[in-house]
Amino acid sequence: MSNELSSASDFQQKFMQLVGGQQCFSDIHLEQGAPAMVKTPRGWQQFHDTPLTLGDLRPLLDSIDEDWEDKIVEKALDRPFLLPNCRLRCNIYRLGAGTKVALSVRRLSLEPLALEQTGLPSYVRTMLESNKGLILVTGPTGSGKTTTIAAMLDYINASRNGHIVTIEEPIEYALQRKQSIVSQKEVPIDTASFSSGLREALRQKPDVLMVGEIRDYDTAETVLHAGESGHLVLATMHTGNAIGAISKLLSFFPLEQRSQRSAMLASSLLGVVFQSLLPSEDGGDYVLASEMVFNHNQQIASYITDPDKLHMIADYMKRKEDNMSRPLNDVLLQLVNKKEISARDALRVAYNRLELREMLGNVR
Known part of the structure; x- marks a missing residue:
């Protein structure tokens, strides 16, 4: 028993040192019967050599939710865990036909990053200073979309007197009131779904909406109507590039509605930010690479309204006609x-x- 307690204490100490430390x-x-792993910019690495026992994990699981054992019988358990210097998003679940327990943890800062710390160019503020329209932030899972959106909302919160309503699953960053009122809703606790939460929010006098x-x-459909009817709307999607976000949004509508929805999107879209996170050259940090296309002056509206011209946005970005839009490469x-x-x-x-290989070859 004393060996088990010593092992649990040793793991707890390593875990708290990791989440409270400076490592990126x-x-x-964390998985019962396997070594503890941490995802660094260079991929997954061990941080505790011996396979974890349930005894190692139990003190941490109990502190996240004392009834976790009963709750994970039906489904995985999502819980926030607040520490003095960070916020952890924890997901407890079962594996191996109920024979093992696992825990996924994501570390988040207590405050959103300042917009200038995200790696986005300063002129992204052009979108955020609009009173109405739609901003799309897109990219693969783990590309920092939530961090970017939080930084954008924090910038708006600090610079504008208004009402910000967010619909999230789950709430990642707790935004504090600055210049704006902030109402954060979590799916499915505060509202049944993104669509129902958005419809409800439109009756709550919002100036800014985040989906x-x-x-x-x-x-x-609700996002398009909200962006067109006088609200600033920020939303995320999962796509492989900026143009893909436009085409995916339009693909939600049946063909007979596509022409009308394209016109709505062309008039309301302020811009698209597509992003990826890469390891720095030394592997010690993350670096943001972002593709951006702007439409705040209707620069690409004619391409959006005509499906046959949508692909031409790629050439538009390469030409840099507005000195702001830029392709990922x-x-x-x-x-x-x-x-x-x-x-x-x-x-x-x-x-x-x-294309990128050719561009890199030309430089050498």
Whole structure:
């Protein structure tokens, strides 16, 4: 028994040192019968050598939710866990036909990043200073979309007198009132779904709306109406590039509605931010690479309204006609030239690898 307590205490100490320390990581994976793992910019690494026992995990699980054993019988358990210097998003679940327990942990800062710390160019504020319209933040899972959206909302909160309503699953960053009233709703606790939460929010006098994810027809339709009717709307999607966010949003609508919805999107879209997170060249940190297309002056409206011209947005970004829109490969090339990231990592996240390989070859 004393050996078990010593092992549990040793693991607890290592865990608390990790989450409270300065090491750069995004997630921790703890699984009964396996070593503890941490996701660094260079991938998953062990941080506790011996396989974890239930005794090792139990003190941590009990502190997250004392009734976790009963609750995970039906489904995985999502819980926030507040520490003095960070906030943990914890998901407790069963594995191996109920024979093992696992815990996924994501570390979040207590306060959103300042907008200038995200890695986005300063002129992204052009979108945020609009009173109405739609801003899409898109990218793969784990690309920092939540962090970017939180930084955008915090900028608005600090610079505008208004009412911000968010619909999230779960709430990642707790936003404190500054210049604005902030109402944060969590799906499915405070509202049944993104679409129902958005419809309810429109009756609560919002100036700014944030939707955690557009994933169905109802949410897409309400987002378009809200952006067109005088609200500033921020929303995330999962797509492989900026143009993909526009085409995916329109794909939620049946063909007979596509023309009308394209016109609505063309008039309300302020811009799209597509982003990826890469390891820095030394592997000690993350670096943001972002593709951006702006429409705050209706720059790409004509391409959006005509489905046959949607692909032409890519050439528009390359021409840099508005000095703001930029394709991902241009940004990746810049980061490689500045030695902030390696060429190998740049090629790994590029969606047009052949083009980037040629661009990198021309520089050498």
